[in-house]
Amino acid sequence: MRRKGKGEGEGKGEDIERELTMFGSTKVKLDASLVERIRKFAEIAGYSSPEEFITHALEKELALLEDAEDEEEIKKRLQGLGYMS
Amino acid sequence: MTTTRHAQRWNGVWVAAAIILLLVGAPTTADAYIGPGAGFAVLGSFAVIFVTMILAGVSILAWPFRTVWRMIRHRSKSRPLIKRTIFIGFDGQDARITERMMAEGKLPNYSKLAERGCYRQLRTTFPSITPVAWSSFSTGTNPGRHNIFDFLDRDPRTYLPRLSSAHIGSVEKFLKLGKLRIPLKKPDIRLLRKSKPWWTILGEQNIWSTIIRVPITFPPDQFYGAQLGAMCIPDLLGTQGTFLLFTTRPESQAFQEGGMRIPLNRNGSATSFEASIKGPENAFFEGNPPMELPLTVDVDRSASTARVDINGTEIELKTGELSDWVKLDFKVIPGMKVSGLTRVMLTEADDHVSLYMSPINIEPGKPAMPISHPSYYSSYFEKKIGPYATLGLAEDTWALNEKVTDDGTFWIQTQDVDDEREQMLDIALEKLRSGALVTVFDATDRVNHMYWRYIEDGHPAAAGIDDPAHADAIEKQYIRNDGIIGRVLTKINDDDVLFVLSDHGCTSFRRGVNLNAWLQEEGYLTLKDDADGTEPWLQSVDWSKTRAYAVGLVGIFLNIRGREAHGIVDPGGEADALKTEIMAKLAGLKDAEKGDIAINEAFDTDVLYRGPYKGNAPDLLIGYNHGYRISWDCAGGVVAGAVFEDNVKAWSGDHIVDPRLVPGIMLCNHDVTSDDPHIVDLAPTVLTLFGVRPPAHMDGSPLLNESSLK
Numbered sequence: 001m002r003r004k005g006k007g008e009g010e011g012k013g014e015d016i017e018r019e020l021t022m023f024g025s026t027k028v029k030l031d032a033s034l035v036e037r038i039r040k041f042a043e044i045a046g047y048s049s050p051e052e053f054i055t056h057a058l059e060k061e062l063a064l065l066e067d068a069e070d071e072e073e074i075k076k077r078l079q080g081l082g083y084m085s
Numbered sequence: 086m087t088t089t090r091h092a093q094r095w096n097g098v099w100v101a102a103a104i105i106l107l108l109v110g111a112p113t114t115a116d117a118y119i120g121p122g123a124g125f126a127v128l129g130s131f132a133v134i135f136v137t138m139i140l141a142g143v144s145i146l147a148w149p150f151r152t153v154w155r156m157i158r159h160r161s162k163s164r165p166l167i168k169r170t171i172f173i174g175f176d177g178q179d180a181r182i183t184e185r186m187m188a189e190g191k192l193p194n195y196s197k198l199a200e201r202g203c204y205r206q207l208r209t210t211f212p213s214i215t216p217v218a219w220s221s222f223s224t225g226t227n228p229g230r231h232n233i234f235d236f237l238d239r240d241p242r243t244y245l246p247r248l249s250s251a252h253i254g255s256v257e258k259f260l261k262l263g264k265l266r267i268p269l270k271k272p273d274i275r276l277l278r279k280s281k282p283w284w285t286i287l288g289e290q291n292i293w294s295t296i297i298r299v300p301i302t303f304p305p306d307q308f309y310g311a312q313l314g315a316m317c318i319p320d321l322l323g324t325q326g327t328f329l330l331f332t333t334r335p336e337s338q339a340f341q342e343g344g345m346r347i348p349l350n351r352n353g354s355a356t357s358f359e360a361s362i363k364g365p366e367n368a369f370f371e372g373n374p375p376m377e378l379p380l381t382v383d384v385d386r387s388a389s390t391a392r393v394d395i396n397g398t399e400i401e402l403k404t405g406e407l408s409d410w411v412k413l414d415f416k417v418i419p420g421m422k423v424s425g426l427t428r429v430m431l432t433e434a435d436d437h438v439s440l441y442m443s444p445i446n447i448e449p450g451k452p453a454m455p456i457s458h459p460s461y462y463s464s465y466f467e468k469k470i471g472p473y474a475t476l477g478l479a480e481d482t483w484a485l486n487e488k489v490t491d492d493g494t495f496w497i498q499t500q501d502v503d504d505e506r507e508q509m510l511d512i513a514l515e516k517l518r519s520g521a522l523v524t525v526f527d528a529t530d531r532v533n534h535m536y537w538r539y540i541e542d543g544h545p546a547a548a549g550i551d552d553p554a555h556a557d558a559i560e561k562q563y564i565r566n567d568g569i570i571g572r573v574l575t576k577i578n579d580d581d582v583l584f585v586l587s588d589h590g591c592t593s594f595r596r597g598v599n600l601n602a603w604l605q606e607e608g609y610l611t612l613k614d615d616a617d618g619t620e621p622w623l624q625s626v627d628w629s630k631t632r633a634y635a636v637g638l639v640g641i642f643l644n645i646r647g648r649e650a651h652g653i654v655d656p657g658g659e660a661d662a663l664k665t666e667i668m669a670k671l672a673g674l675k676d677a678e679k680g681d682i683a684i685n686e687a688f689d690t691d692v693l694y695r696g697p698y699k700g701n702a703p704d705l706l707i708g709y710n711h712g713y714r715i716s717w718d719c720a721g722g723v724v725a726g727a728v729f730e731d732n733v734k735a736w737s738g739d740h741i742v743d744p745r746l747v748p749g750i751m752l753c754n755h756d757v758t759s760d761d762p763h764i765v766d767l768a769p770t771v772l773t774l775f776g777v778r779p780p781a782h783m784d785g786s787p788l789l790n791e792s793s794l795k
Contacts, residue, residue, distance in 0.1 A: 046230045046696040048281035048782050056279070056697060068242040073255070075622070077248060079324040081236060081478070 163290045163776035166791055169581040170771050171514065172523040173573060174222075174299070175566050176215055177530025177740065179590035180206045180748045186563055194571035198585065198752045207751040208763040209589040211693055211706055212639040213744035215530065216250055216316060218588035218764055219300040224280040225768025225783035229696030232279040233301060234703065237637035241649045244623055246636050246722070248325075250277055250301045250317045256368050265418065268368050274304045274455060279698060280782065283768040284308055284521065292775050293520035295513045298506060300525065300588075303477065305458035312458040313466065313509070315525065318477040321365050321415075321425035321445040321453065326476055328484045330432075331360045331380065332439040344483055349382060349438060358382045358438055362395065364415040364445065365423060365453070376415035376423070384434045391431045393440065402431040402440075407497055410472035413445060424448035426472050430494065441489055443498070446475045469512055473505040480531040486734045492555045495535055499528040500565075507569055514576055521771055526569070532562040533591035537738025541593050545731035570752075582774055582789065583754045588764060590747035594739035596676060597716025597732050598683055598709065600635035601724040607670065609633040609663075610724065618725030625724055629653065632663060633704075636722065638715055638741050640690070640703025641667065664689055664704055671707065676729045683713040683729065685743045695784075708743030715741060757788040 030038075035050070042053035186192045187199070195204070210218045210228060212235065220233040228234050238249040254273035259266035278301050284294035288309030296302065300316035320326055328344040336346055352359040360380045366373035384391040389404040400408055413425045425445035432439045447453050449463035449472070456475055457463035466473065480499045484490040490498075503526055510524040536558035538546040570585055577583055604610035605618070609632045612618050616625035623634060628644060628651035635641050643660050646652035654660050671687040690702040707715070717734070718726055740747045751762055759766065766788050769779035773787040 043781055046226075046782050048224075048230075048279075048780065052279060052281070053697075068240055068245075069247065071243065071245060074240075074245050074247050076322075076324055077253065077319065078237070078246060079327055081325040 163292065165292070165519070165775045166794055167580055167582050167774050168519050168578070169517055170521045170584070170774050171517075171573070171577065171581060172521070172584045172586065172767070172771075173510070173570065174219075174523065174525035175529045175585070175587050175750075176219075176300070176525055176527045177533050177589060177591050178563065178566065178587035178750055179533065179592075180587075180750050181590065182559065182563060183750050186560065191560065191564060192567040194567045194574060195585070195752060198570060198574065198583070198754060202752065202754040203756045205751045205757065205760065205762050207586055207749040208761065209744050209747065209749050210764060211688060211744050213589040213740050213742065213747050214639065215588055216301050218749070219316075219525070220278050221765045222586075222588065222767055223278070223282040223284075223299060223301070225283060225765055225772075225779065225785045226280045227694055227696060227765065227784050228702065229694030229699035230280050230782060230784070231696075232277060232698035232701060234690075234701065235637040235639045238277075238701065239636040239642065243650065244626070244628070244634070244636065246622070248317055249637075251275065251303050252277055253319070253323070259368075264370060266369055266371060276301070276304055276306070281780075282306055282308075283771050284310055284312075284523075286772060286777060286780065287521060287775055290775070290777050292777075293517075295517060295520070295522045297509050297513060297522075297524040298527070299523050300477075304455040307458055310458075310520070311462045311513075313462060314456045314475075314477075315527075316477040318447065318456055318475055319454070320476050321413075321423070321447055323365065324444075326444040326478055326481065326483065328444055328481055328489065329362070329442040330439060330489050331358075331382070331442065333358065333437045334439065344487055344489060349440065352381060356384050356386070358384070362413065362442070364413065364425070367417055369418050376417065378413060378415060380440075382431075382438060382440055384431075384438050386434055389431075389434050391434055391438070391440070393429060393431075400429065402429065404431045404434050405491075405494075406430065407494055412448060412472065423453045424451055425453075426475075428498075430490070432489065441484060443481050443484070444476055446479070449473060449475050466509055466512070470505060470508040473509075474502050478531075479527065482531060482535060482736060485535055486736055488735075492536070492550075492552050492558075492735075496532075496555065496558060499531050499562075503528040503565065507572075510569075510573075514573070521775070526566070529562050529566060529587070530591070532558055533738045533740075534736050535738075537591065537593060538735065541595075541737075544593065544595055544737055545733050546735060546737040548733070577754070581754075582794075584767065585750070585752040586764070586767070587749035587751075589740045589744070589749050591738045591740050592742055592747055593712045594714045594732050594737055595712040596679065596681075596683065596714075597719070597730050598676075598707075598713055599716045599719040599724070599726055599728050599730070600641060600707065601719050601722075602726055603674075603728045604633050604635065604641070605724055606728065607667075609667065612724060619723060622722035623724070624722070633667060635715070635719055637703065638720055639706055641687075641705040641707065643704045645704075660704070664691075667705060671705075676713070678729060681712065682710045684708065685710050708745075709741065711742065711746060713742065714739045753789075755789055755794055758790065758793055759786070759788055762788055 038050045038053055042050045047053040187196050210221045216233050216236055217228055220231045224231045233249055235249055237246040239246050252275040256268040256272050258269040260269055284296055285306055285308040287294055294310035296312040298313055298315040302312055303314040303318045305312045305314045329347055330344055331347050331349045333349045347360055349358045349360050362378040362380050364376040367376050378396045381394045382391050391402050393400045393402055400411060402408060407430045408428050410426045410428060413427060414422045416422050426448050427445045428443045430441045432441050447456060450467040452463050479502050485495045506526050513522055536555055538544040539556045540559060601610055611627045611630035612625045613627045618625045631644050632654050633641050633643050643654050643663055644652045645654050645656050645660060654663055668687040671684050673682055674684040676683040684707055686708040688706040690706055694702055716730055766785035769783050769785045770788045772779045773790060
């Protein structure tokens with residue numbers, strides 16, 4: 001997590017630059033106090049980094065909103081996995 | 086007049102320039118499975134040449150500054166205790182077999198390494214399966230922190246299984262040009278293994294790592310180093326490995342999962358046949374029609390040979406002999422193609438003609454999906470060693486299970502993949518001046534799985550043994566591994582640390598257990614009124630009356646209200662009581678027909694795991710006894726049938742059992758500090774060796790330190 005822009009002392013937001021694994025990067029602005037809380041609890045919860053904490057939290061929320069994957073597509077992808085019939 | 090002539094001359098120049106531009110800029114092989122359109126590629130090519138020339142000039146001028154900057158930037162911030170750490174992984178190498186063979190003097194290099202340093206059994210993860218154990222190796226964490234609990238996860242919205250390690254999305258945005266749809270972005274491909282692998286942490290300290298075929302590295306990690314991906318890289322069809330059988334035989338019974346039967350039709354004579362190879366779906370056209378290649382087979386029955394023509398490439402085949410890699414180029418649109426690799430074998434050329442084609446691997450020279458980091462690393466190896474297998478589970482176990490191939494062919498497939506891997510190891514080891522290197526060999530696991538029936542009297546699958554010459558296949562594989570270690574020992578120095586390890590062992594798979602059938606018998610799972618339980622993927626289940634179900638290979642889920650789409654068990658007290666009740670019934674569950682204990686114990690994963698992802702795990706993990714495993718039917722979501730059944734498939738050994746029964750192995754050229762190491766200890770060990778303090782989220786403890794290296 002890299003800090004950009006205003007510092008915490010000013011009580012403004014912080015830019016979070018998250019490196020995406022494949023397709024570049026994107027920035028999200030979060031409240032500085034929230035970033036501090038994330039930083040503190042990420043380690044306690046067992047995450048390897050604050051970014052991982054944020055990603056997990058967002059993915060959990062998105063899973064509630066996104067549609068399930070196409071059934072046939074899922075079956076096709078599993079085809080040939082040696083451990084299954 | 087002059088103006089017209091002038092204009093004509095300029096028109097001619099423009100036409101000539103356009104022709105030159107088209108020739109120079111004409112796209113060659115496109116390396117995008119689903120990528121930008123051909124028009125973009127044409128325009129882009131000229132720009133690329135122009136920009137490249139400018140960049141080349143700038144690059145030469147800036148070279149001294151870049152060299153200095155690189156030296157500053159890549160200066161390691163840590164104080165390494167050693168120069169190189171090398172891990173050689175043999176997936177599935179069993180501790181009991183290894184120890185017996187060492188005692189018998191059959192593994193002299195293992196013994197030499199043990200004498201010089203140490204040999205230990207290596208505790209594995211719960212469950213003891215490849216994706217879970219290697220993820221713990223990579224991250225130094227228990228599954229609750231890396232999120233891989235099984236080969237499969239389940240979608241609580243649909244109860245359907247899905248791959249646990251990678252998400253491969255589809256393209257949703259297109260630019261429509263008549264019949265053509267140009268994808269506007271690449272599909273979303275994400276690695277679902279969480280936490281942070283140790284090579285990423287080393288990279289943050291400017292320490293290089295080369296990671297070759299460590300399971301669960303698709304898509305590859307981005308870090309300071311190089312990586313060739315492994316387990317769960319799909320084939321070109323997007324599956325985990327689908328073989329094709331082209332045959333004149335009428336379709337009697339469809340293959341269960343691993344293969345497709347394709348009619349081989351007569352082509353004007355009794356010796357000439359034709360068919361079509363259906364390749365990957367073409368996202369550039371509505372409905373994603375498959376790309377196809379023509380195939381013809383001309384047989385000479387008297388000589389048991391055939392000449393196979395695939396889209397103009399001719400191959401001479403003799404019955405029962407596997408070809409070398411054959412490249413298949415599927416045309417996407419003019420100027421763009423997607424390439425795969427396959428191996429073919431004429432399996433019969435008598436009254437009927439049949440041709441086996443292995444799963445079509447993603448071609449590593451121009452991969453259709455991200456299979457390495459940097460992206461050109463896969464093509465680097467292709468240039469060095471030629472074409473090689475890229476599929477996650479590269480050895481075709483299903484063709485052998487379905488008796489399309491035989492034990493001899495499978496042996497060749499596994500050994501050839503091992504040969505490719507050893508060449509990669511040699512190249513990487515020679516190149517590595519400092520840093521870490523991991524190479525994982527898969528053949529041991531596959532050989533254990535497929536040849537176990539040869540070493541166990543009375544195995545139900547022993548009736549299918551087709552060639553006694555393979556009775557010692559498992560031993561031959563372990564001896565081969567010993568040879569690899571012998572060669573590595575000649576290439577390492579005193580300031581290198583070498584680890585040889587396996588992620589788990591192997592045991593017999595004589596009997597399958599249909600957990601869903603057991604759950605139904607015990608009243609925890611109910612079928613729909615009109616269903617008989619034979620439908621796959623749990624489609625027979627009445628979720629409004631079901632409290633527990635099995636999906637995947639390792640455990641049981643409760644049908645929790647608010648978590649599952651049609652959950653009926655309240656989280657908290659009711660769920661805890663139900664877990665306790667099922668665990669009590671499963672502990673010591675007996676297979677009445679054989680008189681053996683089938684399940685030693687069921688484990689509460691809420692107790693077993695720590696970390697933010699443990700809620701994704703099955704609620705119960707099943708600790709099968711030697712000889713037992715989840716049945717083939719249950720793994721496919723079929724409820725019907727007996728709870729216990731014989732396993733008669735060639736896949737006759739397994740390790741999806743009580744993890745305490747199948748430890749892995751670990752050898753090191755130094756004596757380690759622990760008598761009872763766990764696979765999770767290796768990540769903090771390698772960090773310590775390079776002077777990097779293991780982060781707090783890691784569960785393991787270092788096995789070596791400054792004093793133990795002296």
